[in-house]
Amino acid sequence: MRLELSAAAVVPLLIWVYLALFRGGFWRVRTLPPARVEPQVRVAVVVPARDEVETIGRAVRSLLTQRFVGELHVFLVDDGSTDGTAAAARAAAGALGAGERLTVLTGAALPPGWTGKLWAMSQGVAAAEALHPDYLLFTDADIEHAPDSVAALVSQAQTLGCDLVSVMVRLSCATWAERCLIPAFVFFFFKLYPPQWVAAPHARTAGAAGGCMLVRPAALARGGGLARIRGRIIDDCALAGLVKHSGGSLWLGLSATTRSLRVYGHFGEIGAMISRTAFDQLRHSVLLLAGALAGLLVTYGVPPLLLLTGNPLCMASGAGAWALMTACYLPLVRFYRVRSAYALALPAIAVFYAAATLHSAIRYARGRGGEWKGRAQDVRGPEAG
Numbered sequence: 001m002r003l004e005l006s007a008a009a010v011v012p013l014l015i016w017v018y019l020a021l022f023r024g025g026f027w028r029v030r031t032l033p034p035a036r037v038e039p040q041v042r043v044a045v046v047v048p049a050r051d052e053v054e055t056i057g058r059a060v061r062s063l064l065t066q067r068f069v070g071e072l073h074v075f076l077v078d079d080g081s082t083d084g085t086a087a088a089a090r091a092a093a094g095a096l097g098a099g100e101r102l103t104v105l106t107g108a109a110l111p112p113g114w115t116g117k118l119w120a121m122s123q124g125v126a127a128a129e130a131l132h133p134d135y136l137l138f139t140d141a142d143i144e145h146a147p148d149s150v151a152a153l154v155s156q157a158q159t160l161g162c163d164l165v166s167v168m169v170r171l172s173c174a175t176w177a178e179r180c181l182i183p184a185f186v187f188f189f190f191k192l193y194p195p196q197w198v199a200a201p202h203a204r205t206a207g208a209a210g211g212c213m214l215v216r217p218a219a220l221a222r223g224g225g226l227a228r229i230r231g232r233i234i235d236d237c238a239l240a241g242l243v244k245h246s247g248g249s250l251w252l253g254l255s256a257t258t259r260s261l262r263v264y265g266h267f268g269e270i271g272a273m274i275s276r277t278a279f280d281q282l283r284h285s286v287l288l289l290a291g292a293l294a295g296l297l298v299t300y301g302v303p304p305l306l307l308l309t310g311n312p313l314c315m316a317s318g319a320g321a322w323a324l325m326t327a328c329y330l331p332l333v334r335f336y337r338v339r340s341a342y343a344l345a346l347p348a349i350a351v352f353y354a355a356a357t358l359h360s361a362i363r364y365a366r367g368r369g370g371e372w373k374g375r376a377q378d379v380r381g382p383e384a385g
Contacts, residue, residue: 009314012303016324019299024194027187027328029335030253032167035148035155042071043150043214044133046124048117049089049141050079050373055261057092062145064098070134072101072150075127076141077120079107085141103127114230115370115377121235122226125217136220138213138239143169145212146257153214156251163219163248164240166208167255173336177267183336184349185274186254187329192281193237195252198244206244207252210236211260219248233280233370233378254335271356276370278360280378289361293354300325300350322347 020027045063049056056076063074074093078086086104093102105127107120114122121138128136135154139145146152157165168189171182193207213236220226223242232238244250264270282288303325306318322344330343363369370378 009302009306009309009311009317012298012306012321013317013324015299016321016328019191020324020328023191024196026190026194026196027331029331030195031256032152032156032165032253035151036159037155038069038151039154039158040070041134041154042131043068043073043135043137043154044124044128044131045072045074045137045139045150046121046128047074047076047139047141048079048120048124049076049081049085050116050120051081051083051085052141053081053083053085053088055142055144056085056089058144058261059139059141060089060092060102061096062143062147063139063150064093064096064101065147066145066150067147068150068154070154071131073128073131073133074102075105075124076102077105077107077124079116079120115233115235116372118226118230118232118235122230125220125226133217136215136217138210138215140211140260142260142262143211144259144261146255146259149212149255149258150214153212157214157216160251161249162251164208164213164215164243165251166213166236166240167253167258168209169211169255170257170259170336172260172263173338174263175265177270178264179336179338179342180345181267181270181349181352182264183332183338183342184329184346184353185270186336187332187346188353193252198240198250198252201249204245206237206241206250208236208240208250209252212255212258213239215239215243216248219243219246222246222248234277256335267352271352271359274353274356275360275363276372277378278357279364279369280360282357282361284364286361289357292357296350296354296357300347304347 066072076089089104093099105123110116110119153165168186172178173182193205197203197205198207223246229238229242240250282292303318303321306314325346326343329346333343364378
């Protein structure tokens with residue numbers, strides 16, 4: 001029995017050896033480099049917005065004050081806002097004397113089978129066609145772009161010949177809940193979508209970060225357009241798959257300067273953010289859910305418990321696995337300027353994420369999956385949308 005326990009105890013260590021060495025170096029911090037070229041191209045920025053009055057002014061100002069030698073026009077799609085989002089956007093553009101570079105569209109009624117965000121994005125794309133843009137930039141209404149953000153994105157696309165360049169913007173890490181959970185959110189995202197695999201043409205892995213995605217319109221059209229993914233909750237990675245699997249090339253990384261304005265004040269808000277898409281990520285499969293929860297337990301939860309067994313081999317395996325996971329997590333903890341000691345808490349953080357994943361499945365079963373600002377979008381059958 002002791003021999004069987006010792007053999008089983010090695011499993012978490014082997015998992016972390018694989019993750020550290022053979023998972024595409026997902027734990028490395030890859031940031032978007034500064035602009036290396038300054039092409040005079042046309043960029044149409046599409047911003048879907050629903051009740052974002054608190055952030056839309058700063059988001060619009062950051063786009064209209066870009067240090068960019070090309071032509072840039074912002075298409076804001078007001079998706080049924082009731083809080084004055086459109087007026088705040090117009091006021092921000094007017095204060096800059098740049099009202100002619102902002103088009104505010106009133107979103108049409110949501111048709112069956114579409115998620116609200118993708119329907120708003122598709123309306124922005126349709127309006128932008130008149131501009132004949134070289135690139136489309138999809139960005140959220142709570143993103144404040146650094147002054148050189150668009151130039152850096154376009155430069156990366158042209159330097160590498162990419163059809164889709166996307167960055168995970170710097171998320172807020174001000175509250176205690178954010179310091180505990182947000183670096184882990186980014187860590188788990190890149191573990192699912194290692195940027196090295198995303199960029200590799202031979203790998204099927206395709207990922208993008210929805211807050212900031214620069215895409216060539218021709219690549220989007222070649223993949224069938226947004227209508228092909230109209231019902232997808234995880235729309236950013238679905239868009240990346242659309243582009244890559246139709247022959248396009250991708251680049252995914254981090255931005256150190258473009259940032260999200262959305263603040264999560266407590267653990268429940270972050271849990272709800274995770275719960276919104278987690279079960280969809282598992283394709284609504286109970287078997288995959290059980291496998292994911294078991295995997296989280298073995299990979300993250302078991303190593304600290306092995307230190308309590310008193311068995312030298314078990315304790316050594318647990319310590320080795322915990323040390324490897326901490327070493328892999330530490331670069332992102334430092335990127336977010338959080339104390340290094342937070343990296344040791346990854347086992348407890350993983351338990352929180354496991355609970356949020358289980359909660360996601362429960363919400364789906366209750367017909368409230370993918371709920372965002374009054375819409376439950378990840379539901380069975382004709383209720384969707």
